[in-house]
Amino acid sequence: MNQPLVYHNWSSGGGSGVLNFQSSLTGSFYGTYDLHVESPLSLTSNASYFSVSWKKNTTSQSWIFHHILKASPNYPWLTLYLRADTMSGISGGYPWDTCGMMQQMHRLSFLFCDFVPDMQVPVSPNFTVIITLDVIQIGGPQSQFDLIDIGGCWKNNGGTCDGDIDSDVTRYVEMIINPQTPSWCRPDSLDLCPPYHVSINGTKIYREDTTGFPFSAYHLYCSPPNAAYAESPAMACDPYSNPQAQEIVQLLPHPEWAIHGYPTKQGDGWVGDFCTWTLDVGGLSNCLYFYQVP
Known part of the structure; x- marks a missing residue:
């Protein structure tokens, strides 16, 4: 391209x-x-x-x-991201260095706005984002829109990413708020669901529990292509849209996410629903399934 x-x-x-x-x-x-x-x-x-x-x-x-x-x-398939990086250096296999924008903005804010000197760049699970969103116009049922996209990078053994595209994995969490986006995670498509869901009370609900698993809370899940022990059934993420292996969790508005301040029903935050959200991003990402070697 x-x-x-x-x-x-x-x-x-x-x-x-x-x-x-x-x-x-x-x-x-x-x-x-x-x-x-x-x-x-x-x-x-x-x-x-x-x-x-x-x-x-x-x-x-x-x-x-x-x-x-x-x-x-x-x-016909384009994506536009507004990114704010907490780190500098290698970022998810992309062939350019990130500048650590949030660290830079912290230093500038302290310099010019008299913020507290011990303010730190947020780290999960203590990571809250306040965002005001006004979706003005959309392009139809195929237009996906993420209320917020969380990205991180670590190896399947839990190690720190070092630029080795064969073993680094970029992990994404995205909540799609277009109400016309369906749930592909279904009882007859378990390979598009994470192996388990962590409920509001902390209980793990496995996808094989077709009466208890909240299928409509997920659009899809795909595992890293370099996952040696992915739980079957599994679908590997697209190996072509990122320079290295990736793992993607795509969520849909659902009451299960209410505890983290996220939309709870289809249409929340969409056209005509101008809203300010206080999102417990760290809390959400901390309770989702991500692949690790056994």
């Missing part, structure tokens, strides 16, 4: 000083994967299009991001 055309409107702001956190700050980038498109590129063209713009909320000192993503006949 070719690299896209990307156009960057560099961040700019008012106020004095190189980084004035009390001032407005705006910027954006946009582009397309259809390389034949000539400038000026627009959302109304027949080509793929993506755009991310940002601005500083000078009242709350938080950030407002606006995302647009449109597929095209040549590129």
